[in-house]
Amino acid sequence: MRTVLIDGDIAAFRIAVAAERAVKWNDNLWTLHAEEQPAIARLHDNIAFIVNACDADAAIVALTDTENFRYGILPTYKGNRKDVRKPMLLPTLRQVLIDDYSAMVRPGLEGDDILGIVSTSSVICKGERIIWSLDKDMYTIPGLFCRSVTENGKAIITDVSEADADRFHLFQTLTGDATDGYSGCPGVGPKAANEILDEPLLYEPFEKTITRGKNKGTTQTVWEPTRACSTWEAVVSQYRRAGLSEGVALQNARVARILRAADYNFKKKEPILWNPPA
DSSP states (O other), X not given: OEEEEEEHHHXXXXXXXXXXXXXXXXXXXXXXXXXXXXXXXXXXXXHHHHHHHTTOSEEEXXXXXXXXXXXXXXXXXXXXXXXXXXXXXXXXXXHHHHHHHOOBOOTTOOHHHHHXXXXXXXXXXXXXEEEEOSOGGGGGSXXXXXXXXXXXXXXXXXXXXXXXXXXXXXXXXXXXXXXXXXXXXXXXXXXXXXXXXXXXXEEEEEEEEOOSSTTTTOEEEEEEEEXXXXXXXXXXXXXXXXXXXXXXXXXXXXHHOOOOGGGEETTTTEEOOOOOOO
């Protein structure tokens, strides 16, 4: 039994955007319109294509709730999207996914979280599970993941190990995600983040006396590596070098964390916020 877990947010959004057409009626008047039925048909075709590409026996579609637990961690999370106009057919296509595919929507969770939870739970969904999404955040979830297809329309599936998923989570914690509105560690880009995680080192501040130049005789603080450490200690060390606390590092790590089954309290129906390994 193979089940494909589909990111319904991206599927509905892309089709809703593609459905919109601008019409110039005269030198002064423009309107924007979208035809509902062709867009719905394309959505059904897209779901069928995904199921076929993955050679799946079943599909589960996930959608984001109107509330988001990450707002309680970082109030500015995805704040850059608040004033952006959403395509006019998006609510209609979301409802189609709910009505026709029983799309999963859970209080306070993003669709990504639902995909992560279902993918890592053999209780919710039996057999083999494949996440289908264009979102690179899914690399933080251990398991099977598809972002693209071959020329023949067959899924290109990546098996993400738990170690690689954990690493990418900390990579995101360091680099941040401008699309999702969290900044990560100032001054740390992808290249530096990989270097930090490849060779985790603890940096500490030292006062050094300048021996040359016009500032000779004065002291300055220099951060230097002192020893090898865990990857989380290395992440915190970089935040401290940037003048930020471990609390800020943890805040970024928690919003970057896509939930897995172990990160969710099924009885209380609420997330278990991520904490670094002891």
